[in-house]
Amino acid sequence: MKFKVNGHEVFASTGGRPFDKKKPLIIFVHGSGLTHMTWVLQTRYFAFHGYNSLAVDLPGHGLSSGKSLKSIEEMADWVSEVIDAVGHKKASLVGHSQGCLVTVECTSRYPNKIKTLSLMGGAGAIPMNPELLSLAENNDPKAVDLMMDWAHGPAGHFGGHPVPGLYHINTGTMLAKSRTIQNTLGVDFRACDNYKNGFEAAKKIKCPTLSILATDDKMCPVKEGKKLAALIDGSQVDIIDNCGHMMLLEEADRVLTVLKKFITTNYPPLSS
Amino acid sequence: MxxxxxxxxxxxxxxxxxxxxxxxxxxxxxxxxxxxxxxxxxxxxxxxxxxxxxxxxxxxxxxxxxxxxxxxxxxxxxxxxxxxxxxxxxxxxxxxxxxxxxxxxxxxxxxxxxxxxxxxxxxxxxxxxxxxxxxxxxxxxxxxxxxxxxxxxxxxxxxxxxxxxxxxxxxxxxxxxxxxxxxxxxxxxxxxxxxxxxxxxxxxxxxxxxxxxxxxxxxxxxxxxxxxxxxxxxxxxxxxxxxxxxxxxxxxxxxxxxxxxxxxxxxxxxxxxxxxxxxxxxxxxxxxxxxxxxxETLSVRMKKHCSNAEEMVKYLSNHESVAWVSHPSAPNHPDAELANKLLPNGKGSMIAFGIKGGKDAGVAFINNVKLASHLANVGDTRTLVIHPASGTHSQMDEATLKFAGLSHDMIRLSVGIEDIDDIKNDFEIGFRAARKPRLVSNQ
Amino acid sequence: MSKNKHPETIALHGGDYRSDPATTAVAVPLYRTTSYQFNDTDHAANLFALKEFGNIYTRIMNPTNDVLEKRVAALEGGLAAVTVGSGQAASTFAIMNVCQSGDNFVSSTDxxxxxxxxxTHTLKKLGIECRYADPSDPSNFEKLIDDRTRCFYAETLPNPYLRVFPIKEVSDIGRKYSIPLIMDNTAAPVICKPLEHGAAVVVHSLTKFIGGHGTVIGGCLVDGGNFDWTKDPKRQPLFNEPDASYGGAQWGVVVPQLTGANVSYAVRARVVLLRDLGAPLAPDNAWGIIQGLETVPLRMKQHCSNAEKAVAFLQKHKNVDRVIYPTLHKGEIGERSKKYMKGGNGALIGIEVKGGVEAGKKFIESLKMFYHVANIGDARSLAIHPATTTHSQLTEEELLAAGVTPGYVRLSIGIEHPDDIIADLDQALGASGKPSLKAVS
Known part of the structure; x- marks a missing residue:
């Protein structure tokens, strides 16, 4: 569906179900240079099981208009405005990669609005390799190729996509190249690199929190994810073997099962 | 680091x-x-x-x-x-x-x-x-x-x-x-x-x-x-x-x-x-x-298909029984430049050539080669030949045939990965028969 | 061998295959080949011009598939058959072989x-309209005919009501207008022969009872050879107007001339649709289905007798609100099962579990031996909850029109020992009646 935040049109996938104000809200926030489509194997399930799934495209990404936001803090405020814009008071947040920085910051800024927080491949800080950052800022498609290489574990590299017929790396590559690289990936990478408040923000989080980490994640290694989780009171951690940073696609079923249990327990659906 | x-x-x-x-x-x-x-x-x-x-x-x-x-x-x-x-x-x-x-x-x-x-x-x-x-x-x-x-x-x-x-x-x-x-x-x-x-x-x-x-x-x-x-x-x-x-x-x-x-x-x-x-x-x-x-063997096969095809193009181009040869590797091919750009790893193994003596010669050639198989397929590991005007394209009326750029002397060749000399030797048998079509056409 | 009347014999010997001409092997060889060597250029030209019939290319025909085709044709009492890649491809071909853009056909709602x-959705995009008629009254079919109606379509033993289709009544109506009746006989091979009752074409999903083991996907069309495609040329233009893709052949005329048999429907499906739309059956799958076909008469007996026992058990069970089975319908519809079914009434049973959706779900999830899969006609017993699976892509209106209620469960009874089948149903029904321990799921 489409709605406006700060005068700019925002696109969010509702997982194939019309938006229904009565149902509890889950907002999914994608990673650097990507779009709502990375969440397709989670959002449709929640949409069909008593929730409003809202997989947003950040400004300037995917099908959303406007310019990309330049800092994690701005993105965190923007997510909070999304909750207001769709007429809700509260939401559960699910973030992937850069989306984890955004949702951690958002939860610490608006503790009363956020019911649960789920982090996929998250870390307290995501410092960028300077060369990769420079490639992305110079609009070099190699930045996407490098990111896709590092972001995928064995499943992504060899294949074995949970949806028959789909091939991981090329799908991710086309997604990341669907808009101008320097305006999406370039801005996002710089925002990640600049963001230093992750660990401090984590200490303020009081809502139920889940971290899903993967052993072959080269972008946000398990060690970093655990460091972040340790700062959040009562945080749950789930670690997936033989899987890379794109766990929400590489091990979509496993992620869904864990996420489902966590969210339905802490933020029950509207029973039909 | x-x-x-x-x-x-x-x-x-x-x-x-x-x-x-x-x-x-x-x-x-x-x-x-x-x-x-x-x-x-x-x-x-x-x-x-x-x-x-x-x-x-x-x-x-x-x-x-x-x-x-x-x-x-x-x-x-x-x-x-x-x-x-x-x-x-x-x-x-x-x-x-x-x-x-x-x-x-x-x-x-x-x-x-x-x-x-x-x-x-x-x-x-x-x-x-x-x-x-x-x-x-x-x-x-x-x-x-x-x-x-x-x-x-x-x-x-x-x-x-x-x-x-x-x-x-x-x-x-x-x-x-x-x-x-x-x-x-x-x-x-x-x-x-x-x-x-x-x-x-x-x-x-x-x-x-x-x-x-x-x-x-x-x-x-x-x-x-x-x-x-x-x-x-x-x-x-x-x-x-x-x-x-x-x-x-x-x-x-x-x-x-x-x-x-x-x-x-x-x-x-x-x-x-x-x-x-x-x-x-x-x-x-x-x-x-x-x-x-x-x-699993695509790369190794395609290399051989293409090198055999290029050999066959040279062989056919110099053959007395052949009127013309069409393959993107042939220097006189009108799209040679485009072919080099789009097909840098090889030009494929489909060759079309015209046989001197027209339709009868084509029929005699096809009916006498022994190694090359006469059938309605392409891209087999084995060498295949067909005479489109009498085979694959025979359901087409005259106008469509012409529109599809076919001629009666055309033989379509899908070059296999056999030893190149064996393919050439087989073609010699076909060409020999094609030069005296009346003697063999009733076989 | 096709003159043998008994299905047990036809299943083993039907068609003209005795042994492999090359080696005398009795078991059907698996011809896993794409193409066939021509004898000479004349031979090639004759094959492509249909002056001579023979193997050209496996997309269009294959010797292994040929054995299966002739055997299924013999089993159904038809003249010729064409195998395709799935039952769905068979249904597609069945319609596209007679309809083109702007045409319509009348299908049973079941x-x-x-x-x-x-x-409803996909053929519409090709400009082919499906009009639905309720089969409880055969005259409903007649009411929907217009100048561009090309065929009738129905299933012998359709889910979910399991009302046996009035084959003769509807085919008689069709024949008055030169409209053929196409019967999907997937659920009732051996026990019903729609061609004997006036159907012109039979389609099968061979995946189901004929294949029998849940291993291969396949389909076929059987041409009954009992329909005059040229009687009303305006009614069947695809069989009477010249086909430019074959030198102006008029299929209804040229095929009987060439073959001496009224197999225009089968030949056109093969040389036009398989040629252009593809969808051939793999020879491996044909071989697997031939194997299954050999036991289909024996299996159908066991399927049917097990189903009858299960029906008797279910009718008495306190946690079952309703049992649906062909013989349980009242009045004329119930009578149809006697008229059309011989040697059994099929393996499919519908039940309404007491307690609606939740009880239905609980029942399915408590079954231990039955498999929860989207299939029917496996040798193993299967169960599914259509409202949440096979029919889940339909809107609520379409669901109700299709007779799928929330608590409805479809059973495909296998050939296990009947006591084991009943024991599994019994324990799952017992579980369905108990309150759920999970609070919110």
Whole structure:
């Protein structure tokens, strides 16, 4: 569906179900240079099981208009405005990669609005390799190729996509190249690199929190994810073997099962 | 970091590696190194919730082997990876891959612009069968790049062609025709059966959908029928209102918008969820496995196919019984420059040549070669010959025959991977018989 | 061998295959080849011009598939058959062989959910309109005919009501207008022969009872050879107007001339649709189905007698609100099962579990031996909850029109020992009646 935040049109996938104000809200926030489509194997399930799934495209990404936001803090405020814009008071947040920085910051800024927080491949800080950052800022498609290489574990590299017929790396590559690289990936990478408040923000989080980490994640290694989780009171951690940073696609079923249990327990659906 | 000085380079797997590994992980299949053949129709659901989730496309997985099968799935991913595509859908023949592609794109009242130099079966589909279901086509000669532009109408939904035309070896200017298609907001579909991704990856030259008859060089051994459609993932289905069924909520799937939900894989998802579900031309797991086996040797076979073909072009060009030879490797080929650009790894193994003495000589040649097989196929590991005017294209009336660029003296040769001297020796027998046709034509 | 009247014999010997001409092997060889060597150029030309019949290319025909085709044709009492890649492809071909853009056909409302999708949504995009008639009154079919109606379509033993279709009544109406009746006989091979009752064409999903083991996907069309395609040329233009793709052949005329048999429907499906649309059956799958076909008469007996025992048990069970089975219908519809079914009433049973959706779900999830899969006609017993699976892509209106209520469960009774089948049903029904321990799921 489409709605406006700060005068700019925002696109969010509702997982194939019309938006229904009565149902509890889950907002999914994608990673650097990507779009709502990375969440397709989670959002449709929640949409069909008593929730409003809202997989947003950040400004300037995917099908959303406007310019990309330049800092994690701005993105965190923007997510909070999304909750207001769709007429809700509260939401559960699910973030992937850069989306984890955004949702951690958002939860610490608006503790009363956020019911649960789920982090996929998250870390307290995501410092960028300077060369990769420079490639992305110079609009070099190699930045996407490098990111896709590092972001995928064995499943992504060899294949074995949970949806028959789909091939991981090329799908991710086309997604990341669907808009101008320097305006999406370039801005996002710089925002990640600049963001230093992750660990401090984590200490303020009081809502139920889940971290899903993967052993072959080269972008946000398990060690970093655990460091972040340790700062959040009562945080749950789930670690997936033989899987890379794109766990929400590489091990979509496993992620869904864990996420489902966590969210339905802490933020029950509207029973039909 | 110690290796900071080293240039960053993506370490994604290369073509030869992908042709052996892509789409499959042994640890998820009882450790079996080779892909298992899942000869099953159906798949157990964990519970009612799981079943419903699969049917609603809420999660990935298999329901029924008409729609998807794990063995077929490996093949689909492998071909997608080799082509550099995002997704693929395998079908029970190359023709059904073309048919499903058209059905996913078009409905009654729509129009396609189609290259006129096509496999005879494809010509029949576009010229005679699709119009019965309200889909009309305008044919354009492959070298007439501007002609593709002129033929585009308001209701045109795509451009379709074979990269190297059959049987005249005319090459369409894929990069320019792709630009024409994209300027008009429609996709370019390329049948790259004769090239395989080893010789050409059409997505790198602007194609949006690539179609293969896997029966041919991809499988290689002439044992199994199979087809596939592969999606490039670049085409934006939402840029205009030409593709409402890709964008608008689909009534057959609880209001699913394929373009919104699946983006770079939307076309394949729709082809499977609608076309394969309803029309049902599914590939059998056995055949998928045979094709996978074939793809493992694609690179080594294609090298030999191409080097044998180039040898044969030299041999035929200098032969007293041969009037003309057509192959993109021949220096006098009108598209030689384009061929070097689009087919840097080899020019394929399809040769057309004219035999001196016309139709009778052609018949005598075909009926007397011993090693080369006379049959209606191409891309076998074995050398194949046919005389189109009396075989594959015999269903065409005179006008269509001429339109397809055929002549009575033309012999079509699909060069195999036998020893090159054995092929040449066999041809000598054929040519000898062709020089005195009356003595042998009654055999 | 086709003159043998008994299905047990036809299943083993039907058609003209005795042994492999090359080696005398008795078991059917698996011809896993794409193409066939021509004898000479004349031979090639004759094959392509249909002056001579023979193997050209496996997309269009294959010797292994040929054995299966002749055997299924013999089993159904037809003249010729064409195998295709799936039952869905068979339904597609069945319609596309007679209809083109602007045409329509009349289908029974009682249909497999996948066929409803094909007819309602997908064929519509090709300009072919499906008009639905309620089969409880055969005259409903007549009311929907117009000048561009090309065929009738129905299933012998359709889910979910399991009302046996009035084959003769509807085919008689059709024949008055030169409209053929196409029967999907997937659920009732051996026990019903629609061609004997006036159907012109039979289609099968061979995946189901004929294949029998849940291993291969396949379909076929059987041409009854009992329909005059040329009687009203305006009614069947695809069989009477010249086909430019074959030098102007008029299929209804040229095929009987060439073959001496009225097999125009089968020949056109093969040389036009398989040629252009593809969808061939893999020879491996044909071989697998031939194997299954050999035991289909024996299996059908066991399927039917097990189903009868299960029906008797279910009718008495306190947690079952309703049992649906062909013989349980009242009045004329119930009588149809006697008229059309011989040697049994099929393996399919519908039940309404007491307690609606939740009880239905609980029942399915408590079954231990039955498989929860989207299939019917496996040798193993299967169960499914259509509202959440096979029919889940239909709207609520379409669901109700298709007779799928929330608590409805479809059973495909296998050939296990009947006591084991009943024991599994019993324990799952017991579980369905108990309150759920899970609070919110």
């Amino acid at each position: 110690s290796d900071k000085k080293k240039e960053l380079k993506p370490n994604t797997y290369k073509f030869d590696t992908l042709s052996l590994h892509a789409g499959y992980q042994p640890h998820k299949n009882a450790g079996s190194r080779q892909v298992p053949i899942y000869q099953t129709t159906s798949y157990l659901f964990d519970d009612v919730d799981h079943a419903a989730a699969l049917f609603n496309l809420e999660r990935g997985g298999h329901i029924y082997s008409r729609i998807s099968n794990p063995t077929v799935g490996v093949l689909e991913e492998r071909v997608a990876s080799l082509e550099g595509g995002t997704a693929a859908l395998a079908t029970s023949s190359g023709m059904s891959a073309i048919f499903l592609t058209v059905m996913t794109l078009c409905e009654a009242g729509d129009h396609l612009v189609v290259s006129s130099q096509l496999y005879g079966g494809t010509v029949n589909l576009f010229r005679l069968t699709l119009p019965k279901f309200g889909i009309k086509c305008t044919f354009v000669k492959p070298r007439d790049t501007e002609g593709f532009k002129k033929a585009i109408q308001k209701n045109t939904k795509g451009i379709f062609g074979e990269l190297v035309g059959n049987p005249g070896n005319e090459i369409m200017n894929m990069p320019e025709i792709a630009k024409i298609a994209h300027d008009a907001g429609i996709p370019l579909m390329v049948d790259a059966t004769y090239q395989t991704p080893y010789l050409c990856k059409p997505f790198e030259h602007g194609a949006d959908i690539v179609i293969h008859s896997l029966t041919k060089w991809m499988a290689g051994h002439g044992s199994s029928m199979a087809g596939i459609l592969v999606e490039g993932g670049k085409f934006d289905w939402m840029q205009n209102d030409k593709f409402p069924t890709m964008i608008k909520p689909y009534e057959g799937y609880h209001g699913l918008s394929f373009a919104e939900e699946f983006g770079p894989t939307a076309f394949t998802m729709k082809a499977r969820a609608e076309g394969m579900r309803d029309f049902g031309p599914c590939l059998s797991p056995q055949n998928a496995w045979n094709v996978l086996q074939g793809i | 249909l497999y959910g996948g066929t409803v999708n094909l007819f």
